[in-house]
Amino acid sequence: MIRRLKHHEINFSKYNTCLANSSQQNFYARQEILDHLSPRWELLIYGDYEYVMPVPVVRKYFIQWAIMPLFCQQLGISGPKPNPEIELLFFKALKEKFRIVYYAFHHSNQILDLESKRNYSIPAGDYNQIRKLYYKGRKSAVKKAQHLCFKEVKLSQALPFIELNFKGLAKQKDKLKLKKYLHYLQNISLLRTVAALHEDKIIAAATLLITGDTVFLLSLMDSEEHRKHNASAFIIDMLLQQYSATHTFNFMGSVLPGVESFFKSFGSVCQPYSVLRYTKKELLLNLLLKR
Template sequence: MKYHEIDFEKYTQCLENSEQRKYSASRLFLDITSRRNWEVLIFNDYEAVMPVPFIKRFGIKIVINPRLCQQLGIFSEKDDKELNECFLTYFKKNYNIWYYAFNDKNSFISSLKERKNFLIYPDEYEKVRQKYSPKRKRKLRLDEDVLAVSEIREIRITEARDFISENMIGAKNDDDKNKFLKIFEDFDKSGSLTISAFFYKNKIINAIAIYHDQKTAVLLGTFNDREFVKLAGSSVIIDDVIRKNIKEKIFDFEGSEVPAIEEFFRGFRPELKPYPFIKHSKKEMLIKVFKLNTGHLFISKRN
């Protein structure tokens, strides 16, 4: 189904009642991150759905997970390996795939590569905190002289924008950075984003961007002033967000393949939840694009 053909009431109902439920497959999240460039593969009458985001290059549709969208995949009442394999076969045959990540509940007959993610499931905060590593617990014990001149505040993206822009790691260039910031701004307008900041002597030295829905709090980004890294402000504000949300919501770290970041996340003792993905190099994708579109042209000429 193309975007304008989707029955969003049925789509949302399928997603919310699915075993694999993910905030990132919601209409709101995909509309903002993909600029409504997504469609859906559907089994029967929305018994299972698979959102497919894309970009267009030279008129050709190319599948790629949008910025900040870690996992998508197949959503159904019960995860079904055979049904998932049918989706996968059709998907690989009919789309030009650059990068697509399924969700951590999806299982397949085929073997797919996996990436790491980390989750903390809802529980009493004190029980969650008890599991933190000794090192993480030490980081959370701030010195009295630091406590006297520091505080945690939730602020709007307008107040945090310059700090985030200056301390964003991973953006390829200024244009890429501005696109990330635009997504944050749109989430903020939708009421689904909070920025939690650590102020030291009335100056922001750490900030995190958190996406919220009814069941999940998601760490979309961490931003740190390197001059103050020893104060461990990022640990403090993440712990604060966990404290405020973990009784009712999953805390999703949006795992990283960067060893230092992975080690940082593991200090909170989350559960490892790997998820499968498909990735092709630009060369592989161009070959696939040529073959797929040549085939379509041949069929068209025959018709």
Template sequence: MSSEKKIHYIKHAQIDSKKWNQCIDGALNCRIYAYDWHLDRTAIEWDALVYGDYEYVMPLPFRKKLGIKYLYQPLFSQQLGIFPTPSKAIFDAFIAATKDRFKYADVQLNALNIPGENNGDIFFERKNYLLSLTKDFKSIISGYSKNTKRNIAKAQKQDLTIIEGIRIEAYLEFKAKNLPPGVDPSAVDKLKSIIAYGAYKGFGKIYGVYTPGNDLCAAVYFCHWKDRVIYFNASSNEEGKNSGAMYYLINRFIEDNAEKNLLLDFEGSMIPGVERFYAGFGAKPETYFHLKYNRLPLLFKWLKR
């Protein structure tokens, strides 16, 4: 790390949008979640650490509680961290600068942000799941699990219909009716903004599965960015789950995109059942790290338990 260059804390209003996005766009570890337009829709409030003239950057999504500012991971943003891929010295410097500014952090880095052994107490492994679509469809399905093949076969008998490019309004209405427990309904508004932007720019599309009665029972918003297609957001109702509609949809998507230079990014999960679902399509785990520490004064530690 050059002694002439420093890491600066830059407030959101002072961030150079053009230089920021150029840095993310040119990074080997580029992730769509780190562009300013995505952060503005998900984090709402975020500042940044910037090294040199935007040679390395790190978004800092934050919230405040009782006047204390802390870092958190915004919804619909799987991996953030440092961009581009940092050396050990750059990585350590960014983490040190983060700890200087924030007494509490609970954020996820990207897969090419790898901590050293000396600070392992604040980093925790997480798993993403990736499936290469470069092979032909027959080769890809040979990697499916027996359970996945069984569910696809079951779905194929249900007279389901897959529609590519369903309306945003139809998806959001369906999503709102089938929110997982604990998810705030306001999350749908953020999702609407993200999907609308993706549709406007032409890199996002929603696939829907309809029952014989023409009712939507499962849907996925796929986001195509560079060499990745992200399984960005999905929803099923009970009928969709019982019929295996999501297996049917993903299998069709894989068939449509086989032999392309693409990675299907499932975004991963630490929930065993969801992990099995992704792995069932032959997706392979990729490790990324969760940065979490709590150095709040004893009086305040209870705030973030």
């Protein structure tokens, strides 16, 4: 009932139609995003593309592994409406047909008894009502930052600052991947880069993906030297003023406690999503069993 398709076997017209009509509206599952982040991605389908589940894959040591690429938070099952029975079929097929390192499901998928991670978002609504949900300390920080200048800038203008201050990517090759991804998003008109300036100098910057009715916060960084200006909070507040009436604001989550607390301080709503991952020991055992 669930079929596995190699990348070259996918009918992308039917795939894109399924995504466009899905209740999930999962940005990460879009063909152009997956083609850039995981060019060999494969697909599980139910029926005639009634439900679909993209699976990013890499080949290492002559073995193919299913693993989420950098900058892709959630994939999972997309279809006309949530269906726990069909989602369970996909889950079983994923485990049977792939060697899994790490896979993250969409927050709407009802996959039970798995590890969960947290994402945070603010639903579209009136800005003044949203601001009332800010934590007291966050309201104060935003108020103190009003001397800053909020400005949309070109990626080329902000990139030196981003490369110097971006945290969370220890490997140089991963930093290069981020740089290429930002340029790619800019080339397909999905990227917006904004900054907070103090005395005409960038002291914080954010990169955003804007699609449909959602703003995704891809990256947010500030300068340690100018942390006292609360520039990151200032940027988020300015973005909410601009977009909250028409767009959900998606923080895209974080495993870092300090960053998670920062997101929560704007009154954001937690959206848990299920992940399937295996330890190195479990991977070795699975590899032996699948031979």
